[in-house]
Amino acid sequence: MGALVLVHPDPHWGEQFKQESARRGIQTLVFMQMSDTIEVLQNSATPISAFYFSVKTPGSSLLATLALCSIHRPVTPVFLLGQPPQDHFKELNIRGTFPDPVNASMEFEALLAPLNRAVLESISSSAARPMGTRSDPGYVAIPTCDFHDFLTYPNDVFIQQRDGTMKLFASAQSPVELGYLLQASRYSPWLYISEAPLKSRRAALKIARTKLLDLHGISADWIRCELLYEATRILRQLRKELPSDEIVDRSTEFLGDFFKHIVNLSRVQNSDELKTFIEEAARTDRALGVLTSAMLICAHFRFEKSAVVEILGMAALLQDISLIHSPFGNIADLHPDQIPPEARAFHALHPIHSADLLSASTGLSATTLQVIRQHHETKDRTGYPNRVGGTLLHPMAEVLGILSRYAEIKDSVFSTQAAIQRMKSEVFPKFSLEIVQAFESVLLRTSETL
Numbered sequence: 001m002g003a004l005v006l007v008h009p010d011p012h013w014g015e016q017f018k019q020e021s022a023r024r025g026i027q028t029l030v031f032m033q034m035s036d037t038i039e040v041l042q043n044s045a046t047p048i049s050a051f052y053f054s055v056k057t058p059g060s061s062l063l064a065t066l067a068l069c070s071i072h073r074p075v076t077p078v079f080l081l082g083q084p085p086q087d088h089f090k091e092l093n094i095r096g097t098f099p100d101p102v103n104a105s106m107e108f109e110a111l112l113a114p115l116n117r118a119v120l121e122s123i124s125s126s127a128a129r130p131m132g133t134r135s136d137p138g139y140v141a142i143p144t145c146d147f148h149d150f151l152t153y154p155n156d157v158f159i160q161q162r163d164g165t166m167k168l169f170a171s172a173q174s175p176v177e178l179g180y181l182l183q184a185s186r187y188s189p190w191l192y193i194s195e196a197p198l199k200s201r202r203a204a205l206k207i208a209r210t211k212l213l214d215l216h217g218i219s220a221d222w223i224r225c226e227l228l229y230e231a232t233r234i235l236r237q238l239r240k241e242l243p244s245d246e247i248v249d250r251s252t253e254f255l256g257d258f259f260k261h262i263v264n265l266s267r268v269q270n271s272d273e274l275k276t277f278i279e280e281a282a283r284t285d286r287a288l289g290v291l292t293s294a295m296l297i298c299a300h301f302r303f304e305k306s307a308v309v310e311i312l313g314m315a316a317l318l319q320d321i322s323l324i325h326s327p328f329g330n331i332a333d334l335h336p337d338q339i340p341p342e343a344r345a346f347h348a349l350h351p352i353h354s355a356d357l358l359s360a361s362t363g364l365s366a367t368t369l370q371v372i373r374q375h376h377e378t379k380d381r382t383g384y385p386n387r388v389g390g391t392l393l394h395p396m397a398e399v400l401g402i403l404s405r406y407a408e409i410k411d412s413v414f415s416t417q418a419a420i421q422r423m424k425s426e427v428f429p430k431f432s433l434e435i436v437q438a439f440e441s442v443l444l445r446t447s448e449t450l
Contacts, residue, residue: 002047002145003027004111007034007065008054008081010102017101020108031240034060041065041072047145048073050115054081055222058280061229062222063209069196070201074193075146079114086217092208093201121326128139135148139166150176158192159184166192213257220273223261224445228284230254235285238317239324248314248362255313259305262295266445274445286333289402291316293442297399300438312396314364314373319400322346322353335411349377367394375400378430398435402427406439 006017014030021028027046031037034057040048051069053062062080069078070093078093082100089097096114098106125157139158148155152173159169169191170176171185184191208315211217213226236253265274278296282289294316298308323332328343346353355369374388374397380388383401405427410419420443428436 001047002148003029004052005029005031005037005040005048005049006052007031007037007057007060008052008101009057010054011299012100017108024108033057034062034065037065038068041068046431047143047148049148050095051076051078052081052098052111052219053078054100055083055219055225058225058228059232059284061226063092063205063226064229066094067202068207069093070205071140071198072203073141073142073146074140074198075150077115079111082221082249083219092205138195140195140198141190141192144181144189144191147176147181147191150179152176155193155197158194159188160190160192168226213260220265220277224273224277224280227258227261228280228288229253231258231281231288231291234285235287238321239330242325242361243318243321243358245362248364251314251317252309255309255317256305258291259295259298259308259313262292263299263305266296266299285408287317287320290400293403294396294399296442296445297403297435298396300441301395303396307396310365311368312399314368315375315396316400317359318364319354319372319375320350322350322357325357326350326353335408337412352385370394371397371400373397376404377401379432379435380430382430393404395435398431399438402431402435402439 004017004021006014006028008014008017008030009032011032014032018030029040029046034053034118037051040046051073055062066078069076074093077095079095079098083097085097098111142157152175153170155172156168157170158166161167174275175332209226213223218226231254234247234254236412237247265271265277268274278289278292281292291313294312295308298312303312320332323341324330326343326346328340328346331339331343331347333358338348355373358364358372359369371394373386374383374394377383377386377388377393377397378401379389379398381387383389406419406423409422409427410416413419413422431439
């Protein structure tokens with residue numbers, strides 16, 4: 001049998017997996033992050049019998065990893081750990097699912113049971129293999145040994161001849177004969193698949209992602225990892241370059257999925273999944289913590305989804321964009337007391353600078369720009385930069401305003417309780433009663449004591 005690849009965030013279970021494999025003479029590659037598997041997916045010279053991916057791996061996109069599997073190891077079976085069985089995984093090329101082994105008693109043999117058969121010893125013991133080459137554009141090199149676990153070839157498969165031309169080796173759906181495959185491995189360590197069916201698979205993965213999120217067909221752990229991974233990519237891009245309509249479109253798609261998940265979690269009273277999501281969002285990035293709480297407040301008010309996504313969601317992501325790309329460098333994460341003297345005048349006007357920058361580089365709506373201009377204003381007209389208040393203050397700007405003050409106060413005190421006491425004495429009187437009550441309801445949902 002070829003090597004088994006496991007990606008799981010729990011190092012103790014990974015070590016157990018290694019020990020069980022070694023007992024049976026099976027090579028195992030264990031990783032704690034999806035990103036660590038990229039080299040194996042693209043360049044591995046080792047025969048791979050199966051991939052086992054945990055849906056609880058933080059900081060990763062399982063769907064992005066599955067897309068790489070489709071390109072570089074399209075015939076190697078994939079199994080998910082921690083995902084309930086589903087009927088609509090066909091598009092993802094997933095062979096099967098198992099409960100999370102950390103929380104369930106699982107025999108090692110159960111993981112191996114779905115594999116069809118062992119690779120011939122003469123294939124699995126092959127010496128170092130050269131990297132796959134694309135001498136003929138339009139083909140992707142796949143290790144010959146990867147085909148051992150299929151009963152039939154999933155696509156037309158080609159073999160490269162001595163003169164570099166491609167010859168059909170086996171037609172799609174024809175049976176895999178291990179003896180014939182052994183002969184081929186002696187001739188060439190690589191077989192080839194045309195990129196055309198792989199493009200179709202990539203398109204199917206994109207559709208499957210939308211379908212899974214819409215149908216709630218994947219576990220909350222998986223959704224959380226996907227959303228936070230995409231959020232991290234967007235925020236990283238925003239920190240590197242000025243916003244464009246392209247990134248606004250990408251952010252809008254992400255915010256739609258994000259809000260939908262927040263609403264679903266908020267409908268369950270005392271939801272541990274909601275608390276976990278909020279905690280991990282805040283740990284991932286401060287902006288995500290504010291975004292999550294803002295969307296929970298909007299869910300409390302039952303604002304329309306399109307308004308929440310296109311106005312408040314975009315404003316939450318982009319409100320401090322001028323501080324990220326300021327003439328003084330990135331000063332967005334500094335507490336106001338830490339702002340350099342030469343940058344204080346700029347910081348005092350940053351809501352206006354952010355709106356002006358976005359107006360010049362994107363097609364954001366006037367309402368979204370208004371919320372960004374007002375995100376430090378207060379109902380009693382004591383905010384900045386223009387002391388806008390009363391009926392002129394947009395409700396979504398007020399949502400961002402109270403959350404911004406809470407984030408600032410939390411950074412300057414030693415406990416959550418102390419922050420809440422300061423909010424009650426210093427901040428709540430500046431905002432409308434409705435916003436304060438919605439803010440308090442979110443604190444209760446996140447297990448914080450009032």
